[in-house]
Amino acid sequence: MTQSETKAPILELRAVTAGYGLITVLNDVAVQLHPGEILTILGANGSGKSTVLKTTAGLTRILGGAITFAGEDITRWAAHRRAASGIGYVPQNQNVFLDLTVADNLKMGAFLRPKSFDRDVEEVYALFPRIKEKRRVLAGTLSGGERRMLSIGLTLLLKPKVLLLDEPSSDLAPTMVDSVFEAIARIHRELSIPILLVEQNVNRALALADRVCVLVRGKDALDCKPADITTEDLHGLFIDGGVRTS
Numbered sequence: 001m002t003q004s005e006t007k008a009p010i011l012e013l014r015a016v017t018a019g020y021g022l023i024t025v026l027n028d029v030a031v032q033l034h035p036g037e038i039l040t041i042l043g044a045n046g047s048g049k050s051t052v053l054k055t056t057a058g059l060t061r062i063l064g065g066a067i068t069f070a071g072e073d074i075t076r077w078a079a080h081r082r083a084a085s086g087i088g089y090v091p092q093n094q095n096v097f098l099d100l101t102v103a104d105n106l107k108m109g110a111f112l113r114p115k116s117f118d119r120d121v122e123e124v125y126a127l128f129p130r131i132k133e134k135r136r137v138l139a140g141t142l143s144g145g146e147r148r149m150l151s152i153g154l155t156l157l158l159k160p161k162v163l164l165l166d167e168p169s170s171d172l173a174p175t176m177v178d179s180v181f182e183a184i185a186r187i188h189r190e191l192s193i194p195i196l197l198v199e200q201n202v203n204r205a206l207a208l209a210d211r212v213c214v215l216v217r218g219k220d221a222l223d224c225k226p227a228d229i230t231t232e233d234l235h236g237l238f239i240d241g242g243v244r245t246s
């Protein structure tokens with residue numbers, strides 16, 4: 001058991017069943033994120049990884065189970081209340097204003113904290129120097145990776161207590177993937193924010209994670225340390241759509 005696992009989880013999904021309208025995607029799912037931890041969720045396409053994040057952010061229909069965050073039952077809380085209480089969700093699709101400059105995007109993100117605006121924006125620029133260089137250009141002209149960085153930066157301005165990152169490296173050039181993973185490691189190390197990470201780049205995700213949760217068809221099938229995942233597990237996970245655990 002790691003030091004972080006001995007603490008109570010900051011975020012917990014307990015036997016959560018959830019979906020969209022009449023469609024049930026998650027069945028009885030259990031996920032625990034502990035203080036100081038990066039937990040990576042792996043799974044085949046369509047296994048429900050993004051739905052775990054959306055359910056935590058309050059964007060799906062919860063049909064059963066409970067979600068607790070920082071000691072409170074947030075199961076019935078609306079998405080905006082969860083965000084305001086410290087659940088920072090960075091969706092896979094960009095959430096930046098394409099017709100505004102980078103600096104104006106950040107201004108929008110920091111409008112709730114006018115007093116600390118300059119300091120908070122400098123913190124984002126320090127994490128993402130590339131974003132600082134491009135602060136005067138329209139967000140619509142940024143590369144995919146730069147937009148991803150801006151999107152993470154916008155969420156950081158809300159001072160999250162946990163960060164939910166949905167495939168931050170998808171569709172990026174290799175050098176951008178390096179920059180994004182480096183930034184995630186720094187956010188974790190320097191800002192001490194626990195992170196729930198959904199990622200298709202298995203090797204990079206395993207290198208970064210303290211713990212791994214594997215989803216198979218909407219159900220958590222494996223919860224272990226990265227070193228305990230075998231090549232066979234991974235083969236089962238991505239080729240067969242299931243996980244061999246023995």
Ligand SMILES: Nc1ncnc2c1ncn2[C@@H]1O[C@H](COP(=O)(O)OP(=O)(O)OP(=O)(O)O)[C@@H](O)[C@H]1O
Nearest residue numbers: 020023025043044045046047048049050051052200
């Ligand atoms: N808004 C939606 N309405 C209805 N069904 C949805 C919606 N979003 C996702 N689904 C369905 O939920 C299931 C799980 O989707 P989800 O995006 O959570 O999977 P995933 O593991 O993140 O997949 P991928 O790795 O391909 O992104 C899929 O069958 C998908 O079609």
